[in-house]
Amino acid sequence: MFWISIDRSLDTSLIRQVYEQIRIRILHGELQKGERLPSTRELSSSLQISRNVIIEAYEQLVAEGYIVGQQGSGMYVAEGAYLGQQQKEEYLSFFETNNLPEEKNIEMIDFRSGIPALNLFPRKTWGQMAKQVYIETSHSIFGYDHPEGRIELRHVLSRYLKRTRGVHCHPDQLVVTTGATQALYLVAHLLLSPNDEVILEDPITHEIQKIFKSRGSSLYPIPVDEFGMKTSLLPSDKKPSFIFVTPSHQFPIGGILPIQRRIQLIQFARKTNCYIVEDDYDSEFRYQGTPVSSLQGLDPDRVIYIGTFSKILSPALRLGYLILPPSLINRCKDLRWFMDLHTPSPEQITLARFIDDRHLEHHIRKMKKVYKGRRDHLKACLKNNFRDNIRILGDSTGLHLVAEFKNVNFSKQMLAKIEKKQVKVYPVELHTMKKGCHQSKIILGYGNLTKGEIEEGVLRLKDVLATKIL
Structure with a gap:
């Protein structure tokens, strides 16, 4: 039938x-x-x-x-x-x-770091500018483009970074990427071969470790303190391919590398003839004074600079950049072409106009006030609920802080108990290479949380930890 x-x-x-x-x-x-x-x-x-x-x-x-x-x-x-x-x-x-795809748990309060306030993205301004780009610009923007990115964006970026971050570069040294992750991947493929060695901060983002290890390289960790990498511990017997640092806001501990350590770092790189890779991921949001000048500005031929707009504007835009010494540019452009040809042109032109018309700086000023208010509220909630049983680190810049608790080990079992209370926190230990040194510390991101969510999240955390420390 x-x-x-x-x-x-x-x-x-x-x-x-x-x-x-x-x-x-x-x-x-x-x-x-x-x-x-x-x-x-x-x-x-x-x-x-x-x-x-x-x-x-x-x-x-x-x-x-x-x-x-x-x-x-x-x-x-x-x-x-x-x-x-x-x-x-x-x-x-x-x-x-x-x-x-999992549906978002609306009851969960997620202290994930690195997420900006998504509801405060400048939709109206960005939308108007994007509309103009799509309607008014040449039809050529819908074709294939150069792997290093649009010249309009690279010119605007080079001026903006010199003005705000003390970065010295020609537009031809800039390569536009789809976020910082792609920039890191390009660096790994440019500089690393199997069995090469990388010196990097410990702790440092777990994902970055994975990217470098994927090239067959070995990682040499240098511990950090409240001022960033302990450059006095740089090994005299090593010749790494490069040193990776987050000097303007160390992730996750949050330290700012002082000029004395920056000079030590550069002197070591010159002596060993290696590069320094500087990840400058959220330094725009500094709450005391102006943003710290870049390491790249001290030695442009030695420092490779990575930036992203994921933390400033939105992760969904997938826009970042890489600044390279001239000797690496052509190889990087070839690699960029092989990966995905280029970043979408309309978004690049929209961003160039957004920066050139000073909308980006206006947005950063606005968001600094918002994030400072959320940071201060988080600190107050932590202090009110945990009193002298907590120490707060790395809160002067960025979208997260680190909370260190007395007599608490944030093991998998402890994190599971916290998550049962519908709150997610992130252990520093996840990002360490030498285990056991940061078990009492958690990363608390506040960029995408309201003050009400922050307060409730801390109360739920207190419910779990109260028997341990209060």
Whole structure:
């Protein structure tokens, strides 16, 4: 019995419904090679649909090789079209159970770091400028572009970074990337070969460690204190490919590298003939004084500078940049082309205009007030609830601080108990290479939380930790 179901209420066309059901039966072996299909008249009559629907469905199956026609005899299942059902079922079940997007838990208060206030993205201004770009600019922006990025953005960025961060570079030294992660990946492929060594801060973002390790390199950790990397511990017997630092706001501890350590770092790099990679990810939001000048400005030929707009504006924009010494530019452009050709041109031009018209600086000034208010509220909540049992670190800059608790070990079991209270915190220990030194510290991001959420989150945290420290 050849049975096909037709549902006229579906968005799927009748042709597609007929085609898909026959195709699946052939793949699963329900219709076997050499088996004759009903004639177009027979099937259209039994389904009470137009014969033209059946003809087009059959023609598609013939075109894809599922069935073959024999003149004067009809349509038959082709040889070699049986795939088997088990693989398909296992494949589908994997996606059904593992890869469906999770709905956001609206009850969960998430202290994740590095997330700006998403509801305060300058939608109206950005939208108006993007509309102008799409309507008014040359049609060439919709074609392929240069891997290093649009010249408009690179010119504007070089001026902006010199004015605000003390970065010295020619626009040709800039490579526009889809965020800081791609910039780090480019650096790893430019500078690292298997068995090379990288010196980096400990702790430092777990993801960065993974990127560098993916090249087969080994990592040499230098511990940090409240002032960043302890440069006095730089090894005299090492010749690394590069040193990785976050000098303007160490992640996660939050220290600002003083000039004496910056000079030590540069002198070490000159002596060992290696590069310094400076990740300047959220230093715009400094709450005492002006942002700290870049390390790159002290030695532009030695320092590779990485920046991103994910923390300033939105992670969804996927816009970052890399500033390289001239000797590395051509190789980097080749690598950038191989990865994904280029960052979308309309977004680059929109960002260039957004910066050039000083909207970015206006947005940063506005957001500094917002984030300072949230930071101060978080600090007050922590102090009020935990009194002298807590020490706060790295709160002068950025979108997170570190809280160190007396007599608390943020083990997996402890973190699970906290999460049961519908609050998520992040252990510093996750980002360490030498384990056991930061077990009492957690990272608390506040950029994307309201004051009410911050207060409630701290109260939930207190419910779990009260028996340990109060």
